Amino acid sequence: MPSQIPLLLLFMISPLLLAAPPPVSAQLSPEFYETSCPDALSIIGASVRAAVAGDPRVAASLLRLHFHDCFVQERLPGCDASVLLDDVAGSFTGEKTAFPNRDSLRGFEVVDVIKASLEVACPLVVSCADILAVAARDAVAALGGPLWTVQLGRRDSTSASLSSTNSDLPSPFSDLNTLISAFAKKGLSIIDMIALSGSHTIGQARCTVFRTRIYSDNNVNSSFASLLRSKCSIFGKDNDLSPLDMSTPTVFDNGYYKNLLSKRGLLHSDQQLYLNESGLVSSRVSLYAKNSTKFFRDFASAMVKMGNIGPLIGENGEIRTNCRKIN
Template identity: 50%
Template sequence: MGTSSLARSVALLTLLCLLLTCHGKLSTKFYAKSCPGVAAIVRSVTAQAVAKEPRMGASIIRLFFHDCFVNGCDASILLDDTPTFTGEKNAGANVNSVRGYEVIDAIKTQVEAACKATVSCADIVALASRDAVNLLGGPTWNVQLGRTDSRTASQSAANANLPGPGSSAASLVAAFAAKGLSARDMTALSGAHTVGRARCVFFRGRIYGEPNINATFAAVRQQTCPQTGGDGNLAPFDDQTPDAFDNAYYANLVARRGLLHSDQELFNGGTQDALVRKYSGNGRMFANDFAKAMVKMGGLAPAAGTPTEVRLNCRKVN
């Protein structure tokens, strides 16, 4: 084969890998040769964002969850709407709620400068979520890498797959089981609500109408979440240590201080009560289980045959 033919073949292979799923099994060393500095770049930008606004850490963690639960961890949540599809950003669980897109953009810009057309947006979100947890005082883990980015997104898929704040324990278990995640995984991953905030519209029904709630806690929340109006007013999931990734979320559930209906469902006379009690008294157990569950969730992949690529801009297809 001549030099020119070889060059054309290499160029074609590179293009195909940008447009199709050329990545196989995920690996912690996927970018060891092609982009060895990617983890340091992601952590640096994430650390700056969290230092500026600790709440952003929770937002990035949530971004990862909301991405993975809709057709796998493929960065579909990052895509802006186009004339050919309505994406996930304006789905019920995401609109005026999911944040952190600009942080991912900032990371991607630096990564592209260092390693052009190499690192997927999906892998950036996976790394950033790990770093966000750790920067807020939580555990760390080795992130499996080698994901590719979807070429489309679906608002209807997001609406169908993302659990809502009014979910029952049974529906939560079923939703996670549909993704290959156990009830224990679900309860551990719910512990991400040890950081972050929720809008009044999502917990109003609980603080005014549910009996399994601490009266003092309800009264405090009612001060900033009236029965009418104030839908966007924020309250911390954990008002004890709102920006620390710890096991206080579970202690709050035992004390009937869960902010969302779906939170308190984990400790309401059901199958997860015993595990919630264990986590409330054993932060190390929670941290270990959370890290394992994040790795497991991070392995959720798009359906076989789904066209993917390594996006050059996380907001749009190449």
């Protein structure tokens, strides 16, 4: 009977419809706390601005915390505040001692202050994962970078993964193809990767992560390398710091890309984005070096995409009372 065909089709298609998860952006929303905690965003913004006024590097550290949160996902969760969980001797190992985080990830105390204020204003409402997303945005703005609308409604994980932290975060010793695939694995494009790398216009890095760059790489500006060798000796001084963008380390601008054009990228991985003057990646670096408005626009949209990586939503996960431990 012809009239049964549409019904049959619907019957065949509906399990597929049910199985396909709705897009993340349909579930997170900028207004998520509008009635449950109307002051949430202003509380976070004020704390970030106060912390950055005291120590401008904190802005870089908060931005990096959100990146290291979102990129680590064992199965689904990405931006789930797993990065904030402390180890508990004998029972729980978090992500803080993983190679990319140990001795370099900072900003935890600022998150604690924000969370304590939010627990007074609206207990058990605002997730630590959302605090990281908003704090990253406000930190960038505090140093003169772009603003964007943050999607909200992420929940906090009840677990963490040291092994995924080691495997999913890109290494400063990576080549271009490895960087591209690390971002592709998270659903981020080459353009997203180039724009997000502009984060290295602020903040600092330890000698141990750029030593081989200044002693062994050949695509490095020679006066830049010799200046850095005086601060980072071939042995020892592993934790001595240098700015990722030497000219304007506390201004969020397009200085990072200008540095790459003159072979002044601090990390080996940074300079991989500009190996020669041709090709898609190099020409995008040149574009951002010339046009900071374009960089700001692409950076803002890539940050929204990064913030959408596998959040916990609905009834999954929890809202932690203390970002360092599960409830």
